[in-house]
Amino acid sequence: MKNADTNARYTGGALLVGLMGLSLFVNYIDRGNLATGATQIRAELGLSATAYGALLSAFYFAYAFCQLPAGALADRIGGKLVLGIGAALWSISTILTGIVHGFIGLFILRMMLGVGESVAFTTTSKIIASNVPRTKIGLANGIIGFGYLVGPAVGTLIGGLVMAKWGWRSTFLIFGAISLLWLIPWSRVRIREALPDASETHEPVEPVTLSQILRQRALWGASLGHFAGNWNWYFILGYLPMYLEMGRGFSKEQMATVVSGAYFVNAIAALVGGWAIDKAIKSGWSPSLSCKLPLAAAHIAGLGCMMAMPVMPLAACIALLFVYEIFLGLSCPAYFIIPQIMAGPNAAARWVGVQNMAGNLPGIIGLLFAGILIDAESGSYFTAFLFASLVNVLGLIGWIGILPKVQEIDWRTA
Numbered sequence: 001m002k003n004a005d006t007n008a009r010y011t012g013g014a015l016l017v018g019l020m021g022l023s024l025f026v027n028y029i030d031r032g033n034l035a036t037g038a039t040q041i042r043a044e045l046g047l048s049a050t051a052y053g054a055l056l057s058a059f060y061f062a063y064a065f066c067q068l069p070a071g072a073l074a075d076r077i078g079g080k081l082v083l084g085i086g087a088a089l090w091s092i093s094t095i096l097t098g099i100v101h102g103f104i105g106l107f108i109l110r111m112m113l114g115v116g117e118s119v120a121f122t123t124t125s126k127i128i129a130s131n132v133p134r135t136k137i138g139l140a141n142g143i144i145g146f147g148y149l150v151g152p153a154v155g156t157l158i159g160g161l162v163m164a165k166w167g168w169r170s171t172f173l174i175f176g177a178i179s180l181l182w183l184i185p186w187s188r189v190r191i192r193e194a195l196p197d198a199s200e201t202h203e204p205v206e207p208v209t210l211s212q213i214l215r216q217r218a219l220w221g222a223s224l225g226h227f228a229g230n231w232n233w234y235f236i237l238g239y240l241p242m243y244l245e246m247g248r249g250f251s252k253e254q255m256a257t258v259v260s261g262a263y264f265v266n267a268i269a270a271l272v273g274g275w276a277i278d279k280a281i282k283s284g285w286s287p288s289l290s291c292k293l294p295l296a297a298a299h300i301a302g303l304g305c306m307m308a309m310p311v312m313p314l315a316a317c318i319a320l321l322f323v324y325e326i327f328l329g330l331s332c333p334a335y336f337i338i339p340q341i342m343a344g345p346n347a348a349a350r351w352v353g354v355q356n357m358a359g360n361l362p363g364i365i366g367l368l369f370a371g372i373l374i375d376a377e378s379g380s381y382f383t384a385f386l387f388a389s390l391v392n393v394l395g396l397i398g399w400i401g402i403l404p405k406v407q408e409i410d411w412r413t414a
Contacts, residue, residue: 013132017140019186020124021147023087026179027120028151029159030094031059031113033175036159036256037168038242044168045103049379053371056238058107060363062114067360071122071353072210078193079123079130079349084186086123087179089116094176098169120148121336121356126349129340130192135278137340138290141333142274146267149329152237153263160241160256208347208411216414217404219354222338224398225295226359229335231366231391232302233328235384238367239374240321243381248314258318262325269329277333287341287406291334292399298331299395306389310382335359342409362391 034041034055042052074082093112100109124144132140159171213219241259244250250258273294280290305324309317336352343351370384377383 013136013140016127016131016189016191017143019182019189020083020127021143023083023182023186024120024124024144024148025151025154026175026182027087027090027117028148029155029175030090030179031117032152032155032237033094033097033159033168033172034059034110035238035241036156037163037171039245039252040163040168041106045106047103049371049374050368051103051371052242053238053368055103055106055110056367056371057364058110059114059117060234060360060367062111063118064114064357064360064364066115066118067122067357068350068353070119071126071349071351074119074123074126074349075346079126080186080189080191080193082119083123083127084183086116086119087183087186089113091116091176091179091183094172094179096176098172098176122349122353125336125340125352126193126345127191128336129343129348130345134341135282137337138274138276138278138281138333140274141337141340142271142277144336145270145274145329145332149270149332150264150267153260153267156241156263157256157260160252160260164252164256208343208350210350212411212414213343213347213351213354216342216351216409217402218338218342218406218409219351221398221402221404222335223355223358224402225299225395226335226355226398227361228299228391228393228395228398229295229302229328229331230359231362232306232324232388234360234363234367235370235388236321236324239370239381239384246379247310247381248317258321262321265322266325266329266332269326270332273330274333274337276330277337287337291338291406292403294327294331295334295399296396298327299392299399301327302395303389303392306385306392310385338403338406341406344408344411347409347411 038052041047042049047055070082070086090113093109093116097106097109097113100106128137128140128144155175159175162171162174240262241255244255244258245252277290277294281287301324305320309320309324312320339351339355340348366388369387373384373387374381
C-alpha cells in the first residue's frame with residue numbers, strides 16, 4: 001500500500017511561498033508597531049529612552065532564545081503546524097497590547113509576541129528547503145524578504161497615519177485582528193515535510209543531531225554575520241522613527257512617509273536580490289560568490305552610512321538612509337539561502353534556529369544599549385549611530401573570513 005502522502009496534491013510553490021511571505025509581512029508589521037508609536041507611548045506612560053529600549057529588548061529576548069526550540073519543534077512535528085501556532089500567538093498578543101495599561105503589562109506582551117514570532121524563519125526555511133527546487137531558492141527567499149521588509153513600510157505608513165488620527169491603541173487592535181485572518185488560507189495548504197520518522201520513498205532517514213550542526217564552522221560564521229547585520233537593522237527599525245521626530249523635528253506624518261518609503265525600497269531590493277542570486281548561480285557563479293558578494297557590500301555600505309547619517313544635513317541623511325536600505329535589501333535573501341543550501345531539509349530549521357538566535361541578540365543588548373547611550377548623551381544619537389557603524393566589521397569577518405564554501409553538507413560524514 002502506498003504512503004498516502006505519495007498521491008497528495010501539494011500546494012503550488014508560488015502560492016506556498018506567497019503565503020509564507022504574507023506571514024512575515026504581518027509578522028513585521030506587528031513587531032514594528034511599538035517603534036511607530038514610540039513618541040505617543042512614551043508620553044502616555046512617561047517612559048525614558050532606557051525604559052523604551054527595555055520594551056524593545058523584551059521582545060527580542062523571548063524571540064532570540066525561542067529560536068532553537070522553535071527549530072527543533074519544526075523539525076519534529078513540521079513547519080506548517082508550528083508556523084500556524086506562532087501566528088495565532090503573535091496576533092493575540094498584538095491585540096492585547098492595544099488594551100493593556102502600564103509598563104509591566106506591555107513588557108509581558110512584548111515577550112509573548114517574541115515567543116510567537118520566533119517560529120517564522122525556522123519554519124519558512126525548513127519548508128523552502130523541503131518544497132522549493134534549488135534553482136528557485138533565491139527567488140523564494142527574495143519573496144520572503146520582500147514580505148518581512150515591506151511589512152515595516154506598510155506598518156509605519158498606515159500605522160503612523162492611524163496613530164496620528166486615533167492614537168496608538170487603535171493600530172494594535174486593527175493590525176492584530178488582521179493578522180488572525182492569515183490563518184484561514186494557511187490552514188488549507190498541503191506541503192511536504194522532511195521529518196525524522198517519515199519518508200515518501202520509504203528509505204530510512206538518518207537524523208541530523210544538534211551536535212553535528214553545532215560543530216560546523218559555517219554555522220558560526222553565518223551567526224556572526226547575522227548578528228552584525230541585525231545590529232544595524234534593528235537599530236534602524238527601533239529608533240529611526242523616534243530619531244526623525246525628536247532629533248530631526250519631523251511630524252508623525254512626515255516620519256511615516258520617509259520611513260515607510262525607505263522600508264519599501266528595502267523590500268524591492270530584497271526581491272531583486274533573490275532573483276539576482278538565482279540568475280548568478282545559473283550563469284555559472286558559485287553559491288559562495290553569489291551570496292557573499294551582496295553580504296559584504298551591505299556591510300561596507302552600513303559602515304559608511306551609519307557613521308555619516310547623524311552628522312550630515314537632513315537631505316544627505318535621508319539619502320544615506322535609502323542607500324543603506326538598498327544594499328541591505330539586496331543582501332537579505334542570502335542570510336537564509338546559505339543555511340537552506342548547507343543544512344538541507346532535515347537540519348535547516350535547527351540551523352536557522354541557532355543562527356537566528358545569534359542574529360537577534362542585538363535586539364536584546366543592542367536596542368537597550370542604544371537607549372542607554374541616547375539618555376547618557378541627553379538625547380543625542382551620534383554615539384549610537386557610530387557604534388552601529390563599527391559593528392559592520394564583525395559582519396565582514398563572519399561572512400567572508402569564517403564562513404567556508406557554500407555547499408551542501410554531507411551529514412553522514414559531518
